[in-house]
Amino acid sequence: MITLTINGLDVSVEKGTTVLEAAQFLGFPIPTLCHMEGLTPYGACRLCVVEIGEGPGAKLVSSCTYPAEPGLKVRTASLRVMRARKMILELLLASCPQSKEIQDLASKHEITQQRFRQEYSDCILCGRCVRMCEEQMMAKAIGFRGRGEKRSIGTPFDVPSEVCRQCGGCIYVCPACSLRCTYTQPEKAICGGCANLSPPCLQKDSFDDMMCYMDPCVACEIKKP
Amino acid sequence: MDDRTVETIVAEHHGSLGGMLSILTAIQSEYGYLPEDALRRMAAATGESLTDIYAVVTFYKAFSLKPRGKHLVSVCLGTACHVRGAPKIAEEFIGQLGIASGETTPDKEFTLETVNCLGACALGPIVVVDGRYYSNVRKNQVAEILKRTREGLDQPRENRRFPLSVRCPHCRQSLMDAAHPIDNVPSIRLTMSWDGDSQPLYLSSLHGSLRSVCERETPAHSITVLACPMCGQDLVGDSRCSECGADMARMTIDKGATLMVCTRRGCAGRRLNLETTPAEAD
Numbered sequence: 001m002i003t004l005t006i007n008g009l010d011v012s013v014e015k016g017t018t019v020l021e022a023a024q025f026l027g028f029p030i031p032t033l034c035h036m037e038g039l040t041p042y043g044a045c046r047l048c049v050v051e052i053g054e055g056p057g058a059k060l061v062s063s064c065t066y067p068a069e070p071g072l073k074v075r076t077a078s079l080r081v082m083r084a085r086k087m088i089l090e091l092l093l094a095s096c097p098q099s100k101e102i103q104d105l106a107s108k109h110e111i112t113q114q115r116f117r118q119e120y121s122d123c124i125l126c127g128r129c130v131r132m133c134e135e136q137m138m139a140k141a142i143g144f145r146g147r148g149e150k151r152s153i154g155t156p157f158d159v160p161s162e163v164c165r166q167c168g169g170c171i172y173v174c175p176a177c178s179l180r181c182t183y184t185q186p187e188k189a190i191c192g193g194c195a196n197l198s199p200p201c202l203q204k205d206s207f208d209d210m211m212c213y214m215d216p217c218v219a220c221e222i223k224k225p
Numbered sequence: 226m227d228d229r230t231v232e233t234i235v236a237e238h239h240g241s242l243g244g245m246l247s248i249l250t251a252i253q254s255e256y257g258y259l260p261e262d263a264l265r266r267m268a269a270a271t272g273e274s275l276t277d278i279y280a281v282v283t284f285y286k287a288f289s290l291k292p293r294g295k296h297l298v299s300v301c302l303g304t305a306c307h308v309r310g311a312p313k314i315a316e317e318f319i320g321q322l323g324i325a326s327g328e329t330t331p332d333k334e335f336t337l338e339t340v341n342c343l344g345a346c347a348l349g350p351i352v353v354v355d356g357r358y359y360s361n362v363r364k365n366q367v368a369e370i371l372k373r374t375r376e377g378l379d380q381p382r383e384n385r386r387f388p389l390s391v392r393c394p395h396c397r398q399s400l401m402d403a404a405h406p407i408d409n410v411p412s413i414r415l416t417m418s419w420d421g422d423s424q425p426l427y428l429s430s431l432h433g434s435l436r437s438v439c440e441r442e443t444p445a446h447s448i449t450v451l452a453c454p455m456c457g458q459d460l461v462g463d464s465r466c467s468e469c470g471a472d473m474a475r476m477t478i479d480k481g482a483t484l485m486v487c488t489r490r491g492c493a494g495r496r497l498n499l500e501t502t503p504a505e506a507d
Binding site: 141142145155156157161163 | 261264274275276277278279280283284
């Protein structure tokens, strides 16, 4: 067991626990975006930033990837952390303002406007879909491509991947386009973009072993004789 | 496309993914670029997912998914080259080749690319064509660089041409022969011996020209003995050819300068030594 201090409270956690998990165990709220239970920590969005150490040696780290260390002093909501977090949210808002998830986070942090050049990209490169595809769907059909400002997510050569089972898991976990993939709660869907997509499981027959992210599955229930 | 090549390359790298970059480099040097088909076969042969391979390929600028031209022109746009006017050089290349950066000319001759630093900032603006570095490039040199590349890099690089007048270092008699002009200037007459056979050899006295005339051609790359036709002494000097390592024949020019000519037939090794040594000075 490892004992560390989070916001002045001592907590003992098992070896291998991340600072984020320890803080959540104590009930301290840390906003996350690229983090998702069941997927490996990635540290892409930096929203879960916390301050570790004391005095001039204190530094900001992403809590989702930082392992708990004995005697570690963590502050989850110091002035420095809040300023950094707000800046990150503003930048996210600048790149992807239409995302409901980012909007919710921004309003929670009382951000009503941002001061950067407005873009309307549909991806924040959080890598949730990439990890979902690889780790939960065992497909590895999509991945990161290119680098720098040309970085994007997609299939190799932009052609439909042979290993893709069209399970829809990537759309389901996407924080930027979550509006158009509320299969399980169709009454909440606003944009209707998914109306053109047939539920993936309807094509179940074409795949030997189709795993599905939806449980219980609406489409399968409908299809049952 | 040879169906075995990719599999052979993978096998050479022991089929492990630790060598993904070396496998990709090998495939690229095989085809000149990375064809989609080759990458798919590589994925199958290594057992790695195509997504991962594609991520690596698109990450590194050294890899190209599009066919490249015969000659690769890299214009440096790093900070030092940039302030020395590299953007104008790049514009000139774009204008003369009629393609944008990253593209290949329709005749598949040239691929133009801009790079961010070549690490030779003091030589900027710098342009690399087929691994040959051109430093302090000015706009009016662009056409010359492209022309030279088109003609082939094996051509002699010396473009100053001037006639020389040489003498035998032993008997100090002139070796010039106005009766056998080559390149419209008097030639240098020597006696060439090879395999017990001696004959006159006429070399062009034009510096930069490699033309020579003899009656009976010796086999290519045979090492001959070059002697003075007047005194008959071997002209062999104490230096060796930088191109092939054979002995070089030495002839004297005025004021003690020397002309060295490789004794190997067909070798382009020639050196003009303009340093004056007291022993040879008149």
